Amino acid sequence: MTADAPLQKAPLSEAQEFLTACPDVQAIDIVLSDLHGIGRGKIIRRHELQSLFKSGRGMPASLFAQDVSGHDIGAAIALMDDGGGDSRCWPVPHTLGYQVANGRGLVLLQMETPAGDPSPLDPRNAMIRQVARAGAMGYRPMGAFELEFYLVDQDRDADGKPRPARAALTGRRLSGTNCMSVDELDEMSPFFDAVYEGAAALDIPMETLISEYAPGQFELTLRYRDLARAADDIVRAKRLLRSTARRFGMDACFMSKPFAQSSGSGMHLHLSLMDETGVNIFADPSAGLLAPSMLHAIGGIRNCMAESMLVLAPVLNSWRRFAGAVYSPVSNSWGAEDRNVALRIPAGAAQTRHFEHRVPGVDANPYLVAAVVLGAALDGIGAACAPGAEGPNGGAYYPPMPRSWLEAIDRFAESAAMNAILGAPLHQVFSAVKRGEHDALAMQVTEQEWQLYGTTL
Numbered sequence: 001m002t003a004d005a006p007l008q009k010a011p012l013s014e015a016q017e018f019l020t021a022c023p024d025v026q027a028i029d030i031v032l033s034d035l036h037g038i039g040r041g042k043i044i045r046r047h048e049l050q051s052l053f054k055s056g057r058g059m060p061a062s063l064f065a066q067d068v069s070g071h072d073i074g075a076a077i078a079l080m081d082d083g084g085g086d087s088r089c090w091p092v093p094h095t096l097g098y099q100v101a102n103g104r105g106l107v108l109l110q111m112e113t114p115a116g117d118p119s120p121l122d123p124r125n126a127m128i129r130q131v132a133r134a135g136a137m138g139y140r141p142m143g144a145f146e147l148e149f150y151l152v153d154q155d156r157d158a159d160g161k162p163r164p165a166r167a168a169l170t171g172r173r174l175s176g177t178n179c180m181s182v183d184e185l186d187e188m189s190p191f192f193d194a195v196y197e198g199a200a201a202l203d204i205p206m207e208t209l210i211s212e213y214a215p216g217q218f219e220l221t222l223r224y225r226d227l228a229r230a231a232d233d234i235v236r237a238k239r240l241l242r243s244t245a246r247r248f249g250m251d252a253c254f255m256s257k258p259f260a261q262s263s264g265s266g267m268h269l270h271l272s273l274m275d276e277t278g279v280n281i282f283a284d285p286s287a288g289l290l291a292p293s294m295l296h297a298i299g300g301i302r303n304c305m306a307e308s309m310l311v312l313a314p315v316l317n318s319w320r321r322f323a324g325a326v327y328s329p330v331s332n333s334w335g336a337e338d339r340n341v342a343l344r345i346p347a348g349a350a351q352t353r354h355f356e357h358r359v360p361g362v363d364a365n366p367y368l369v370a371a372v373v374l375g376a377a378l379d380g381i382g383a384a385c386a387p388g389a390e391g392p393n394g395g396a397y398y399p400p401m402p403r404s405w406l407e408a409i410d411r412f413a414e415s416a417a418m419n420a421i422l423g424a425p426l427h428q429v430f431s432a433v434k435r436g437e438h439d440a441l442a443m444q445v446t447e448q449e450w451q452l453y454g455t456t457l
Helices: 011-023 044-053 060-063 122-135 184-186 187-200 228-248 292-303 305-312 314-324 366-381 405-411 416-422 424-442 445-452
Strands: 027-033 037-043 059-062 086-091 104-113 140-153 206-211 218-222 250-253 270-274 332-336 343-346 355-357
Touching: 011 044, 027 044, 027 086, 027 228, 027 405, 037 044, 037 059, 044 086, 044 184, 044 206, 059 060, 059 104, 060 424, 104 122, 104 228, 122 140, 122 228, 122 366, 122 416, 140 228, 140 366, 184 187, 184 206, 187 206, 187 228, 218 228, 228 250, 228 366, 292 305, 292 343, 292 366, 305 366, 305 405, 305 416, 305 424, 314 424, 366 416, 405 424, 416 424
Parallel strands: 027 104, 332 343
Antiparallel strands: 027 037, 059 086, 086 104, 140 218, 140 250, 140 270, 206 218, 270 355, 343 355
16 A cells, blocks of 8 residues: 555445444444544444445544644644545444443544545554555564553542542542552452453453552553554544543543653553564574564664654653653663663563563554654664664663653654654644644643742742
C-alpha cells in the first residue's frame, strides 16, 4: 500500500455478521480518532450500519485541526485546503463489536480524501503508511501496548480535588501504594470482571492485570500481534474502560500525571519485526549477542528521540510525569533488562526478542506513537545506524532532550525526520495545534498564581 492507495476498508460481511449476531442492538458508535486519540463521531441507528460499510460516512477534516477540548485552532485550519466540506470515513477492519456496558455497537473509522486517497491528516493512516513501508522492506511489524491508568471518584473531595475511587466490591477508599497487591485487585473485581466481559465481546485481547504504583492506579497488558491491530486495541480498550467505569460511579483517567505525588501513567510500546517467513529478525543470532537489525533499529529511534518527544508527551501534563519520576525515563538511552532506560530489551527467549519503548505516556495517540517509533526504527535499519553507548548515561552523543513542552513543540516543528515519517500535512497541522494549545494555556492565570502572587508582590 502506497500513500495514495485506497484504504483497507472493512467488508460488508462484517456488518451483516454483526447484525445477525446482535439482533437487539439498535445503535452503533462510529468513532474517528483525532490527533490526540480522542474519539470524534456519531451514534447511528441499526438500519444505517450497512450503508456505512457500503458508502462510508462524511465527517469534516477540520476535526484534525482541533485542540483536546474540540476547539478549532486557527493556524491549523489555515493549513487546510478542503474548503470545510466533509471527507468520507470508512470502517476499520476487525473493529466492529458489541459494547456490553451500554448495549450499543462500536466501530472505528478512518478518513479518505475526496480523491479517494487516505487522508494525510488521519493519524491512523500515518501509521499504516509506515506499516506498508515495512512490508515493502520485507518486514511485518508486531507489537503490543501496555495501558496504565487511574480509577478516580466521580465526586471530588472536600477541597474540590480529584481522589482515588472506592473499591467496587468493598466500598473502601483505595489508599497506599499497594504495588502488585492481589487483594486490591480482588476488591476491584466486579469492575474488572465487567471490563474483561466487555473486552471479550469486542475481541480485545486483554491479558494480565496489575495493581500499579499508586492508589487507584492499574495496568492492563494486551496480547502481542500485528502492530496496526495492537494500536486499534488500545483505542477501543480506553473507550471500554471509560464506559464501564461510568457505570460503577468512577472515571477512568488517562492523564500522564493526575496526582503530583503519585506515579505517572505510561503507554509502553513493545515492538519487533518478522520477515516474510514469519521469523523474528530481532531474534538473537547466538547466545549473548543481539541481532544487528535490533541494534540498528534502536540507533534510528535514538537519532530522532528528541524530535519525537511531542508525540510521546503531547500535552502540558505529560511533562509532569518526568519530574522526579520512578521508572519514567526521559533520557535518550537503551539497555537490556533496565527499567531506567528509554529503550529496554526485556529478558526472554531469544526467538521472541523485542524492545520496549518506555517513554510514551498514556495520553499519547497510539497511532502516532506507532508511526514515529516504527518509522524511526526502519530509518535506522535502512541506514545501519549504530545504537550508541548502552546504559542510562549513554546519550551524550545525541542532541539533548527537550526540557519542556514548548521546547518539544519547537523541536518537533523543525524536524525533517518527523516531517518525512508523518507526512508534511500531518506534521504541520499537529505542530500548529500543539502550539495553539500551549499559547491558550499560557494565557490562563491559575489559582496557584493567585496564592503565590495575588497579595504578595
